[in-house]
Amino acid sequence: MVEYRRVTDSFLNALESIAGKSHVLTARDDMAAYSGDEACRAAGPLRSEPEVVVRPADASEVARVLALASDALVPVTPRGGGTGLSGGAVPARGGVVLSLDRMARIKEVDERNFVAVVEPGVLLKDLQQAVEARGLCYPLYPGEKTAHVGGNVATNAGGMRAMKYGATKAWVLGLELALPTGDLIRTGGKLVKCSTGYNITGLVAGSEGTLAVVTEATLRLTTPPLYEEAFLVPFSTLEQAIGAVPDLIKERVPLAGLEFLEKDALRLMEAHLGREMPMRQHEAFLLGIIEGGSQDDVLAAANRASEVCATHGSSDIYVAGSAKARRELLEARASLFHAVKRSGLIEIADVVVPPSRIAEFIGKVKEISRRHGLPVLAYGHAGDGNVHLHPMGQGMDEGEWEQRLPGVMEEMYRAGASLGGTVSGEHGLGSEKKKYLRLAVPPEQIELMKRIKTAFDPKGILNPGKVFD
Numbered sequence: 001m002v003e004y005r006r007v008t009d010s011f012l013n014a015l016e017s018i019a020g021k022s023h024v025l026t027a028r029d030d031m032a033a034y035s036g037d038e039a040c041r042a043a044g045p046l047r048s049e050p051e052v053v054v055r056p057a058d059a060s061e062v063a064r065v066l067a068l069a070s071d072a073l074v075p076v077t078p079r080g081g082g083t084g085l086s087g088g089a090v091p092a093r094g095g096v097v098l099s100l101d102r103m104a105r106i107k108e109v110d111e112r113n114f115v116a117v118v119e120p121g122v123l124l125k126d127l128q129q130a131v132e133a134r135g136l137c138y139p140l141y142p143g144e145k146t147a148h149v150g151g152n153v154a155t156n157a158g159g160m161r162a163m164k165y166g167a168t169k170a171w172v173l174g175l176e177l178a179l180p181t182g183d184l185i186r187t188g189g190k191l192v193k194c195s196t197g198y199n200i201t202g203l204v205a206g207s208e209g210t211l212a213v214v215t216e217a218t219l220r221l222t223t224p225p226l227y228e229e230a231f232l233v234p235f236s237t238l239e240q241a242i243g244a245v246p247d248l249i250k251e252r253v254p255l256a257g258l259e260f261l262e263k264d265a266l267r268l269m270e271a272h273l274g275r276e277m278p279m280r281q282h283e284a285f286l287l288g289i290i291e292g293g294s295q296d297d298v299l300a301a302a303n304r305a306s307e308v309c310a311t312h313g314s315s316d317i318y319v320a321g322s323a324k325a326r327r328e329l330l331e332a333r334a335s336l337f338h339a340v341k342r343s344g345l346i347e348i349a350d351v352v353v354p355p356s357r358i359a360e361f362i363g364k365v366k367e368i369s370r371r372h373g374l375p376v377l378a379y380g381h382a383g384d385g386n387v388h389l390h391p392m393g394q395g396m397d398e399g400e401w402e403q404r405l406p407g408v409m410e411e412m413y414r415a416g417a418s419l420g421g422t423v424s425g426e427h428g429l430g431s432e433k434k435k436y437l438r439l440a441v442p443p444e445q446i447e448l449m450k451r452i453k454t455a456f457d458p459k460g461i462l463n464p465g466k467v468f469d
């Protein structure tokens with residue numbers, strides 16, 4: 001374990017000379033504001049205070065902060081929007097929080113190469129607005145639009161449309177990186193193809209701020225779909241709903257996203273939104289997003305979806321049909337995390353399994369939940385196999401669920417791994433899920449990851465205590 005040093009007055013002075021006095025924060029309230037993220041753990045919101053927060057203006061300031069911290073052996077935790085769900089941005093070992101919020105320029109939208117070049121602190125929603133204004137599209141929709149693009153890259157964020165578009169990594173063409181040693185490097189670029197040495201872009205994307213700080217990202221863009229439609233199909237069982245997924249793909253229903261949920265999740269949404277959802281009396285649902293070239297196309301595709309689902313026991317379909325109804329349906333799904341959070345959520349897991357094994361996995365989760373006497377809500381991305389699992393403590397006293405939770409979590413992760421799955425599909429491991437890495441990744445592979453970490457960060461100053469110890 002590295003023996004980190006405390007932040008001293010001379011260290012603070014040096015930080016001020018890099019970023020300017022007003023961008024070096026040490027007040028008590030500021031430390032509290034930068035001490036947590038959206039992760040939730042059994043003991044309540046996860047918190048650990050930094051000793052100082054620095055808000056650099058550009059890549060060279062980031063590199064200088066890292067060089068300073070490396071010399072002084074002070075840990076540095078990069079922070080984007082703080083919306084992460086695994087404790088990745090929580091300064092577990094104190095030291096410096098490096099907030100990228102001032103680096104929020106969209107440097108370029110290159111309409112001829114279909115590329116945007118952005119600083120890491122750009123909000124996902126601002127990027128989407130800027131490219132849409134040019135008739136282009138950055139088609140990823142991780143559910144939280146106040147996340148930063150840098151945070152999305154660092155966590156390889158996914159979301160509802162990953163079925164068609166993949167996760168963030170698939171849209172990153174190049175990065176500018178500040179290394180923990182204080183060097184600045186560039187990887188990739190406005191290049192569609194690159195077969196030139198190791199893929200450092202792909203390695204850093206998804207590394208949760210443990211290898212390098214993203215100071216600029218070159219992102220691929222596309223053209224937006226001409227028409228979009230959303231539908232909800234009810235089923236009597238989740239097995240029926242999941243069984244329809246491969247056939248929907250085989251029958252060329254042009255799906256951008258396909259979500260599954262059960263009645264209990266629908267009820268939480270209703271309570272949160274204060275309105276009833278369509279088809280509410282059924283047990284399980286598929287919520288689909290269709291993209292197509294014309295209104296007729298998307299309606300024909302919705303009909304095809306209905307026919308396919310009918311062969312799996314469904315007898316109905318709700319097609320949104322108007323922009324307002326579509327927005328309401330998709331917003332309802334996007335609100336689910338907030339609905340769950342208000343209703344006794346005690347943990348978050350985002351296991352990913354091969355899509356065909358979702359129903360089998362959830363069957364195992366329900367058995368684990370029953371055996372331990374701890375309810376687990378399951379919903380997620382049917383199209384890409386990413387299942388969100390929330391152990392729920394409502395109606396129980398804290399001691400009761402605290403005792404049951406560790407066994408439930410460990411067994412759920414083991415069940416996922418036994419079906420060819422892994423620990424996290426999109427949230428990352430951060431500090432909260434790192435203990436489960438060993439359940440899905442063999443020791444020699446973890447050792448290789450540790451050697452890679454050391455190659456990037458020989459002194460271990462960057463985001464210590466994340467991904468692994």
Ligand SMILES: Cc1cc2nc3c(=O)[nH]c(=O)nc-3n(C[C@H](O)[C@H](O)[C@H](O)COP(=O)(O)OP(=O)(O)OC[C@H]3O[C@@H](n4cnc5c(N)ncnc54)[C@H](O)[C@@H]3O)c2cc1C
Pocket residue numbers: 037038077078079080081082083084085087088089100120141142143144146147148149150151152153154155156157158159160208209210212213214215337338426427430463466
């Ligand atoms: C309501 C809600 C819905 C969500 N829905 C989704 C979803 O659908 N799909 C999904 O994938 N996630 C989802 N998330 C999780 C979260 O939004 C994503 O993980 C997001 O990518 C985090 O971005 P951030 O800027 O908030 O990062 P932070 O939380 O600030 O940081 C996350 C990690 O990235 C690192 N980091 C941040 N910026 C940089 C940088 N510039 N360089 C290097 N490392 C950096 C941090 O050190 C940390 O390890 C959701 C969260 C909420 C609250």
